Amino acid sequence: MSPPPSLSDLSRVELEALLVELFGKVAALEKLVSEQREEIARLKGLKGRPSIQPSGMDKATEPPQPGKKAKRRRRGKVTPRVSIADQVLKAEAPAGSRFKGYETYLVQDLVLSVRATRYRRERWVTTDGRTIVAPLPAGIDGHFGPDLRRFVLMQYHQGQTTLPRLTALLQSVGVSISKRQIQRLLTEKQDGFRDEAREVLRAGLQTSPWVSVDDTGARHKAKNGFCTQIGNDRFTWFGTRSSKSRLNFLDMLRAGHTDFVLNEAAFDYMHSRNLSAPLIACLAAQPETSFADQAAWCAHLERLGFTALTTTPEPVLIATEGAQWGSIQAHRFLCDGVVLSDDAGQFAVGRHALCWVHAERLVHKLETFTDVHRGAQQKVRKLIWNYYADLKAYRVNPSKSRRLALRARFDRIFRRRTGFVTLDRLLARLHANKAELLMVLERPEIPLHTNGSENDIRCQVTRRKVSAGTRSDVGRDCRDAFLGLAKTCAKHGVAFWDYLGSRLGVPGQSLIPPLPGLVRCRGQPA
Numbered sequence: 001m002s003p004p005p006s007l008s009d010l011s012r013v014e015l016e017a018l019l020v021e022l023f024g025k026v027a028a029l030e031k032l033v034s035e036q037r038e039e040i041a042r043l044k045g046l047k048g049r050p051s052i053q054p055s056g057m058d059k060a061t062e063p064p065q066p067g068k069k070a071k072r073r074r075r076g077k078v079t080p081r082v083s084i085a086d087q088v089l090k091a092e093a094p095a096g097s098r099f100k101g102y103e104t105y106l107v108q109d110l111v112l113s114v115r116a117t118r119y120r121r122e123r124w125v126t127t128d129g130r131t132i133v134a135p136l137p138a139g140i141d142g143h144f145g146p147d148l149r150r151f152v153l154m155q156y157h158q159g160q161t162t163l164p165r166l167t168a169l170l171q172s173v174g175v176s177i178s179k180r181q182i183q184r185l186l187t188e189k190q191d192g193f194r195d196e197a198r199e200v201l202r203a204g205l206q207t208s209p210w211v212s213v214d215d216t217g218a219r220h221k222a223k224n225g226f227c228t229q230i231g232n233d234r235f236t237w238f239g240t241r242s243s244k245s246r247l248n249f250l251d252m253l254r255a256g257h258t259d260f261v262l263n264e265a266a267f268d269y270m271h272s273r274n275l276s277a278p279l280i281a282c283l284a285a286q287p288e289t290s291f292a293d294q295a296a297w298c299a300h301l302e303r304l305g306f307t308a309l310t311t312t313p314e315p316v317l318i319a320t321e322g323a324q325w326g327s328i329q330a331h332r333f334l335c336d337g338v339v340l341s342d343d344a345g346q347f348a349v350g351r352h353a354l355c356w357v358h359a360e361r362l363v364h365k366l367e368t369f370t371d372v373h374r375g376a377q378q379k380v381r382k383l384i385w386n387y388y389a390d391l392k393a394y395r396v397n398p399s400k401s402r403r404l405a406l407r408a409r410f411d412r413i414f415r416r417r418t419g420f421v422t423l424d425r426l427l428a429r430l431h432a433n434k435a436e437l438l439m440v441l442e443r444p445e446i447p448l449h450t451n452g453s454e455n456d457i458r459c460q461v462t463r464r465k466v467s468a469g470t471r472s473d474v475g476r477d478c479r480d481a482f483l484g485l486a487k488t489c490a491k492h493g494v495a496f497w498d499y500l501g502s503r504l505g506v507p508g509q510s511l512i513p514p515l516p517g518l519v520r521c522r523g524q525p526a
Contacts (some may be wrong), residue, residue, distance in 0.1 A: 010345070017312045034197065038126070055364040055381070056259055056356055058449055061389035080108055081495075088179060114174035119143075139505030144185060146504040148175065150497070152185045153445050160168025160462050187474050190481070192503065197237060197481035202255045203516040204235040205333035210446040212340040212357040214345050214453035215244055216461055220476050227480070228252060229457040234486035234522045235515075236456045238480040240470075246346040247317065250324040253334065253349070259327050260297040264290045266326030269349075275318040283319065290330075297323060338439060338446050340453075353439035357449040359430055360384050366423060376418035380427070383413050391440060391448055400446045406441060410434060459483050485515065492518045 002399055014080065032221065053359045084106070122136040140145040148170075149158055155161050155169070167179045211232050218227035218240045226244040229254065241251045262283055270280050282304055291297040301307055309315045328334060341347035342358040352467055368374045387409060394402050414431035417424055430437070440446055460483060470476040486496045494512055501509035 004074065013162050013312055020312070030317060031416045050298050055357075057360050057388055058451065059516050061385055061392060063389070063393070064323065071447055078106060078108075080106075112173050132322060139507060141189065144177070144181075145219075146501070147508045149185055150500040150506060151506050153181055153482060153500055156186055158480070158486045160459070160466055162466055175470055180283050183475075186479050187472070190474075193485065194477055194481045196503075197484050198256045199483065199514075199516040200519055201230065201237040202331075202333070204231065204237070205253065205255060205517040206330075207230050207338070207520050207522075208234060208337055210338040210353075211251075211441070212447070212450045212453040213336070214450055215344070216457050216464070218460065218464060226455070229459045229460070231451050231456055231484075231487070232392070232452065233396055234488075234491060235519045236461060236491070237482075237484045238457075240476050240480055244346055246349065247321055247324070249346045250321055250349060253328050254324060254331070255333065257327060257331055258293045259330075260294075260320070260323035261293040261326035261330045262286075262323055263326045263330060265329035266322040267326040270318055270322040273318045273321065274313055275315060275322070279306070279309075279315055284320055291323070338443055340450055342450050343433070345373070350444075351439070351447055352436050353431055353443075354436040355448070355450040356388055356437065357451065359433070359437060360388070362426055362430070363423070366426065368420075369415075373423070376420045376423055380413070380416075380418065380423065388448065395440060395444045395448070398441075403441045407438060410438060456487055459487065488515050488519070492522070494518075 001167045007015070037295055040471060076450065088102070119136060119140075121136070123134075124132040126132065140147075152166065152170075155166055157161070165499075167177065167182055170177050170182070211230055213228065213230050215226050215228045218225045220240060221244070225240055225242045227238055227240040228244070228249065230239075241248050241252075267280055267284060270283075286300075286304070288300060291300060297320065298307075301319060305410065306315045306319060336351070338351045338353050339347055339349060340355065342355045360381070363377065363384065366377055368377055387406075388411075394406060411431070411434075414427045414434070416427065418427075440448060463479065464481065468481060485499070489496045489499050492515070494515075498510065499512045499515075500506075502512035
């Protein structure tokens with residue numbers, strides 16, 4: 001990159017923009033150098049980066065259970081979910097023996113059988129020339145029955161099997177089916193499931209006091225993308241996109257709505273993101289406050305001259321994010337909800353809280369070189385662990401006095417100077433996040449970590465490992481929808497097998513209520 005003619009001729013805004021650009025390039029180069037060093041070490045047979053184990057702060061700070069001794073975990077009583085058929089086995093006893101009842105021995109078995117039915121549908125021709133054909137039985141949609149469709153969906157999504165292995169399994173038990181036909185069973189005519197997954201997200205965002213979020217890599221159309229998880233103890237939803245920007249995250253929080261809204265929440269967002277006051281006033285002075293889709297919103301910005309501006313921050317980007325946030329609030333999503341994340345920048349919207357486990361991990365992973373450094377690191381970690389344990393106790397029994405004491409103690413821990421320069425800089429960085437780390441003091445109902453999100457998103461990581469990725473938008477959306485529905489079912493004690501049977505109309509299957517209704521019921525106060 002060629003340097004400008006003279007740095008002294010640049011304005012402050014231009015210098016800040018140049019500095020931001022250089023910071024981005026330096027970060028990219030540092031990442032590239034790190035990857036190249038790891039590759040060189042691997043090719044030379046040298047040791048790679050050290051494998052740092054989890055700190056274990058959350059488990060280590062669990063309070064001991066009073067009056068309870070640790071017991072060895074034993075297997076629970078076997079309780080089959082199906083009716084038990086009794087069968088009496090006769091014993092050959094010699095003459096004169098006395099009958100002493102029965103000794104019970106429970107055996108569970110699985111029967112896999114293939115059934116093919118040829119329906120001979122009557123055809124009649126009425127006097128006026130119309131043809132009447134007898135309808136198919138309820139639940140029959142296509143040439144494969146609802147039980148087979150349920151088995152395919154269950155094995156692929158919750159069983160995490162692959163398409164070739166599922167094809168081989170079905171063919172080995174006698175089903176005449178191809179890999180292409182199984183692919184169609186997984187992706188075609190699944191609008192009902194995708195709609196229910198979207199309604200689950202809407203119900204969760206409307207009724208939940210908090211949501212935790214996380215993301216991971218995902219392949220789509222032979223390109224790297226990102227899968228984002230949104231959920232809590234009531235629901236789970238996944239969405240895969242090509243970007244992990246804040247604009248993309250706000251679009252996901254709209255839960256399928258495409259409108260852009262200019263309201264008080266939108267203008268507050270623009271102020272927080274440092275959009276200039278004249279531009280905000282220009283937007284507020286216009287009579288239009290709601291725009292149906294992206295095209296209408298972009299046309300509005302172009303009429304106002306936003307697209308021709310080159311100032312920092314980018315006016316079009318901040319205004320679009322603000323209008324998306326206005327849409328989220330207009331649909332009553334996250335009105336008073338807290339977004340809990342691992343400090344990824346794109347998730348910092350609305351009321352934002354940070355994960356303490358990720359914050360402590362920065363201290364845990366810090367590289368030390370002397371005994372003095374190691375001593376300072378261990379002392380700070382002990383202080384953080386003790387503080388974390390007291391935050392757990394505060395969540396159980398919050399009070400104003402404890403809240404004030406914990407705030408003051410936070411300053412003493414993270415403003416201290418240890419003499420280890422790198423550690424001191426890290427503590428200052430964590431202290432700058434005080435409001436987000438201590439959100440739990442104002443909202444004790446939110447958790448202190450994002451372990452729930454990491455557990456939820458693990459199924460997407462497994463799917464990524466066993467499959468190369470999705471090739472169509474429909475396949476991507478179906479994968480995200482079914483994995484999210486399976487996680488949501490588990491959180492409400494509903495077997496995914498029963499859920500699929502209820503939705504597919506399997507004969508004799510008990511009715512499973514709509515999952516959005518279950519999410520809303522869990523969100524209502526008792």
